[in-house]
Amino acid sequence: MKDGMRTEDRPTAEVLVPSWADGTRRERGLVAGFCTRRGGYGTGRFAELNFSRRWPDPAGAVDRNVALLADQVGFDLSQMFTARQVHGGTGLACDGRDPEVVGAQGADFLVCGEPGRVVAVITADCIPVLLWDPDARCVAAVHAGWRGIMADVIQNAVSELVTRYQARADRLFAAVGPGIDACCFEVGSDVADRFAVRFGPDVVVTMPGRNPHVDLFTPVAVCLDEAGLSADRVERLGECTCCHPDRFFSYRRDGVGIGQHLSFIGLLEVVHR
Numbered sequence: 001m002k003d004g005m006r007t008e009d010r011p012t013a014e015v016l017v018p019s020w021a022d023g024t025r026r027e028r029g030l031v032a033g034f035c036t037r038r039g040g041y042g043t044g045r046f047a048e049l050n051f052s053r054r055w056p057d058p059a060g061a062v063d064r065n066v067a068l069l070a071d072q073v074g075f076d077l078s079q080m081f082t083a084r085q086v087h088g089g090t091g092l093a094c095d096g097r098d099p100e101v102v103g104a105q106g107a108d109f110l111v112c113g114e115p116g117r118v119v120a121v122i123t124a125d126c127i128p129v130l131l132w133d134p135d136a137r138c139v140a141a142v143h144a145g146w147r148g149i150m151a152d153v154i155q156n157a158v159s160e161l162v163t164r165y166q167a168r169a170d171r172l173f174a175a176v177g178p179g180i181d182a183c184c185f186e187v188g189s190d191v192a193d194r195f196a197v198r199f200g201p202d203v204v205v206t207m208p209g210r211n212p213h214v215d216l217f218t219p220v221a222v223c224l225d226e227a228g229l230s231a232d233r234v235e236r237l238g239e240c241t242c243c244h245p246d247r248f249f250s251y252r253r254d255g256v257g258i259g260q261h262l263s264f265i266g267l268l269e270v271v272h273r
């Protein structure tokens, strides 16, 4: 029962913020973070901070969650870009484009060099990766599941930043967000074999009486290294999505009809320099 005189309690979206996007760096005009599932308007299997429109959310909470996050973090929600993610290796640039047009196209990374725009990916188990070049002033959000990793989605995103905005790979900051870890990512032997061939046998974890498990985080680090990033500029945030139902959505754990997280990065309009 609601007291009509009382305003509704407003949740606070839980956001994991890379150290390079926090504090004084923010004065340089950057917002970036990985949302957990905590602090939003979703209910039931979508509780709380769901951003997925893939399944009907009975509470209609996605729009309210976007508005909540935009207001809390400080960006224009009409300038947030997400793509139709297809587990591939290609991406799109958002400069001068319309969010609805970009959102209708298949892409697994989004890049942008235009202040006032935020690029985002939506995940639950797949690994979100955020990239920023502070000097070339450009950003990328990458959706890296096992298929995307195999399709070089991370290297392709870095290449796009380099060619389009004259970014330098060794100057990029990267943050690797929450995703499913080797403890829970059980796969068929075909997938395990492909990862062993591509990234070495150590990324496949064998457990007695179980199918092989694959560590996706080591391949993500390898891809960032192959793309030319410096390891001391790469940061990992969050835990295994599948192991932490209180904090993260997980498709592997809960199946269809679940919520998904938003991971975002954008340059703000620079007021002064």
Ligand SMILES: [Zn+2]
Pocket: 180, 181, 182, 183, 184, 185, 240, 241, 242, 243
């Ligand atoms: Zn786990």
